[in-house]
Amino acid sequence: MTTTATQDPRERPGAGRTTREHASASEASEAAGASEVSGAAGVSGAAGAAGVSRASESSGAALAVLPGVLSSALAWTDAHRTRFALPDDVLEPHTQVNATLKPLGELAQLGSTIRRTTVPGTPEHELAGDLVAYAWEQVREGALLLELLRAEPFAAYPYEIYAAFAGYGLRHEGFEVLARPLTATRAWAHTEQHANRQLGLVNSERRVGVVTHTDAGGVLSRTWLGGLSEPWMFEGPSGYALTHTVFHLTDWGRMPDRVPEKIDGYLRTWLPAWADGCLESGQWDLTGELLAVAASLPGPAPQELLDAVWPVLADVQHPTGCVPETGVPVQDPAPDPYPFIDCYHSTLVTAFAAALSLRSLRQTDARTDETTPGRERHTP
Secondary structure, three states: OOOOOOOOOOOOOOOOOOOOOOOOHHHHHOOOOOOOHHHOOOOOHHHHHOOOOOOOOOOOHHHHHHHHHHHHHHHHHHHOHHHHOOOOOOOOOOOOHHHOHHHHHHHHHHHHHHHHHOOOOOHHHHHHHHHHHHHHHHOHHHHHHHHHHHHOOOOOHHHHHHHHHHOOOOOOHHHHHHHHHHOOOHHHHOOOOOHHHHHHHHHHHHHHOOOOOOOHHHHHOOOOOOOOOOHHHOOHHHHHHHHHHHHHHOOOOOOHHHOOHHHHHHHHHHHHHHHHHHHHOOEHHHHHHHHHHHOOOOOOOOHHHHHHHHHHHHHHOOOOOOOOOEOOOOOOOOOOOOOHHHOHHHHHHHHHHHHHHHHHHHHHHHHHHHHOOOOOOOOO
């Protein structure tokens, strides 16, 4: 979820570029760390060696580490919130969307989901809300997004960033007044993009509350996931396309029942193998996204998968709370062991996946409590 879908994930935003990239924030987000899993360097040590098939799958292992993982990741994000601040020249043509608006949009999107998923009154719930409020301040409560929409009416990313706030209940009347006729144009309905990207636009329209420009079911059938592609064809780009198809379909994990039964079964069958490959190749960002997908499925949580993978990712997490996108985790005790651009997204994804996993596991426990005679019921 860093860089555009066609850009090498190792290229940093702004390198050798002079014009604004007209990539949407969520489009850019879908390719972070998307180097091919099959070609990534192996990771030495306990973290790299402990694949899903070899991890200790003790019941409750995920629940044992998830609260700490979530709390630490959010604490790191809060401590670095100023790194998400927009520069004064954010509206200038030379400013890089991937280095400015994209991180802020991701903070708003993932922060709002964490806020909705966590228990009211908990520190994580309150902190996630504070981070969303900070992001809303950065876009001047929607006014800056209106300026972007006026300057680039052909671009989808101002609308998609706005939708992240609108889905949370933060709205700007002027933005919606201008967006309404723009989203009714032929150009908007016929923007050429990958199917999973189009599904993201449909979800943004749902969040804003307008008639969608196309049927989500038809778009889903054209995605890599919707076609139930051969599982051995999974690699980095298809992995990120798959995870975002689920995120857009379920409104970032909020509506698991939108996942069709055949896709649910396909994911439950193959997620363990894909997660195993990501762990072995040190693709921590994609691992986090796959965990978020697993926690976004309808019905009982895939507990064996969560119990196997979460302890490994918890070991990768630095004591400060950050998580690298890829590679061998560093042992440096410094407050910032990785450049911000190399860990902010994977850290946000880890927090997002942790919040969804906690919800999924606790709901599964609650269902078991209701059907198991004599078992004491615990309320999270």
